[in-house]
Amino acid sequence: MVDVLGHLGMALIWLAPAWLVIDARKTAATFVGVGFWFGMLPDVDLVLSNTIGTVKHHGIFHTVLAVGIMAAVVGPIVGYVLKRVLGGSTWFSDAAADDALSLGVVMVFVAGVAHVFADILSAPDISEGIEPFWPVYAQTLGIDLVWYNNPWVNWGLFLGGVALNVALYVRATPEPPRRTRA
Template sequence: MVDVLGHLGMALIWLAPVWFFTDTPKTALAIVSTGFWFGMLPDVDLVISNQIVGIHHHGVFHTVLAVAIFAAIIGPLWGLVVKKLLGGTTWFSPDAQKRATAIGVIVVFVTGLAHLFADILSAPDVSTRIEPLWPIHKGPIAFIDVLWYQSVWATWALFLTGLVINGVLWYRYNN
């Protein structure tokens, strides 16, 4: 498990394709800059585990099923909030406003999957390994341990990589 910035960086990396599918650079920037925060959503189990017995870190909230449920519930709400706040401005194009709820579902789903992927890459050495395909498949899907648990260099590398990729795409589409 990388630290918070690592998860946010992975979310930025996974959201980078937004630049190729939106009609304006400002819309892409609005989606990426407001959506990457959902890269921390599976870690809600850290808070809930203090309140509900049986919930633990890297448990049910670190599954594709939970991410899909989050995306189905929170995604449309995020889309509507962004549409309300940025609709009618140059930051959220009319085309994006028409698809705001769908964009929200995709953003929350992609960033949630980015979180799971980062944990697959880094959790096995010290922390509990995640079971991302539960309940279909119990147990981890792979033992990939390429990032040291709470590695400062990996955390910062992921975050800076996400910023650089999106910065380059911002520059590309504005020039």
């Protein structure tokens, strides 16, 4: 488990391959720029636990199954909003507008699973362990690699995610035309 900054950084890292598979640079930027915010989606259980007594942090919402369900519900809405707001603009290619609903599902799912993975990286010393593969595998999983409030880890994940995406953005930037001598 990492803090908010670490979760957002992990989402940036997991969304970075979009630069390699999405043809339009502007669509990849939108995919990563909007998608990384969903790196906090599994922590919806923190809000729900205040109103629904049976919901606990690191419970059902921290499973791949729940992230998949949330992506299937929230993702098409995100894709639709992006299509309506950004379709035909400089930030969302026309080809991506046709696949906007599925792009929304993928961005929400990848960012949500990145959150679950980040929580696996630390032992449940200050919080409950998570069972990310429930109901298929109902065992807690923790690697005990990082501590929740470690600023080096949290800032490192975030800055590493930003740096990775900037590097891939620059790599995806088309080369300017070369001037030929006449």
